[in-house]
Amino acid sequence: MPSNSLKNMENNSTEPDEHLIVNRIYAAVMEQRLAPNTKLSEPKLCESFGVGRMRVRRALLLLASQGIVDLQSNKGAYVACPTPGEADEVFSARKLIEAGIVRDLAKRSDETAIAGLRHHIEKEDRAREVGERHEIIRLSGEFHVELANAYGNSVLNKTIRELITRTSLIVGLFGTNRSATCPENEHAQILDAITAGETERAAELVCHHLEHIQAGLNLQHQQPNEDDLVAILGSR
């Protein structure tokens, strides 16, 4: 029941900023616990996070500026529903940026960064064995965040995080049954190319990797998700 997944996000009450709210929603979208078109009503969010309306409103504005939520005037905030055109743009941008990142990473051959990425891939493998769906999805996307992390540029880091979150929305909308995660072992191949210092091959592998994800989508029939049905049929 993905419509109740907001309940999982209580307030830690440690951070004064509204970035906490943003990060929580980021995480929920990344793990596909928040489906596209889910309504994010202000009163519900206020209660969930235990903060005033202003904080929630600011967080929603930030999320809207990043294409994660859609603010409809006088109607409210909804988790964004990327169009096929936007999906193209996101993948295109990701290919360009991530190819550049791995190219430079392969040039550097930073041992500790590579070790960290290797460790992450092991975590992915273990999660796949156990079969925790949310965990697999989360780690699968997080690998790409870790790539940007290893590069150590906060600007690109932020952009990539944003794009990966939007990718989660795209996969949630257009993805076929088993396309929610990255094709396995491709991450390992990319890392191998980086480790070997093969810059162009690493860049190509990343591009192909993203194209594989894109190929697993069905951009024609934007499948109406379950939440839509719930909204149409009513919940009581």
Place this chain on the structure above:
Amino acid sequence: MPSNSLKNMENNSTEPDEHLIVNRIYAAVMEQRLAPNTKLSEPKLCESFGVGRMRVRRALLLLASQGIVDLQSNKGAYVACPTPGEADEVFSARKLIEAGIVRDLAKRSDETAIAGLRHHIEKEDRAREVGERHEIIRLSGEFHVELANAYGNSVLNKTIRELITRTSLIVGLFGTNRSATCPENEHAQILDAITAGETERAAELVCHHLEHIQAGLNLQHQQPNEDDLVAILGSR
């Protein structure tokens, strides 16, 4: 007198969004009419744009999320003062993204896009002849925006616009007397490489171009700008 430059920004009262405020401040920063560390007090902005405090506050939040302004708790909003480390990150990110863009542009060889860029360079040349400082600065930065525009990806477009604006702040802080604009004729060289379809050369030219700008900076002595002096000496 750069401290009064806010006066030039009256409200058009056509657009309902607060993006208008954001864009005005963007433009002012790009043309270096708003120097780093300039205080953006809410009452002044409200009056300048003829809007309520909420709008101004939202705009400032958006600008802060993009690193253009710095929100200091209980003190107010100030035009950001990038550190040398941030400057490095901005240039590094720009090199990666813009190199990728021109590489792909050279691959495509889109006639109309090239014609548009050629036209823009002509405008730059004319402005240089006339000697309008603000105009030169604006067009010089805008060429890079036009590159992203030609690529036609709104995601990269937004990111590049953000980075170029931050570059204006960096040049304003660390730039030497005549380093405010891009080295002339380098834009033309880049476009020539794109037109000729020389992908790698175009990418290298862009990187070198950005490195030239970076080389014209003096990251050691962060020159205290005039506005600081005005604030110290008082204005009456």
Place this chain on the structure above:
DNA sequence: TTGATAATAATCGTTAACGATTTATAACAG
């Protein structure tokens, strides 16, 4: 005159309240 201290003014952050629009519910005609 210079420096420190106290009082005043201005600004910021937040909360609460109000109208406006939308959505849900209920009543009713066909």
Place this chain on the structure above:
DNA sequence: CTGTTATAAATCGTTAACGATTATTATCAA
């Protein structure tokens, strides 16, 4: 029973007001 209309509830956007903090000015001692 279906479709429509009218009422009621809920939500959103905005404005106004209130403490709290900061900046400025004025006062006074050295």
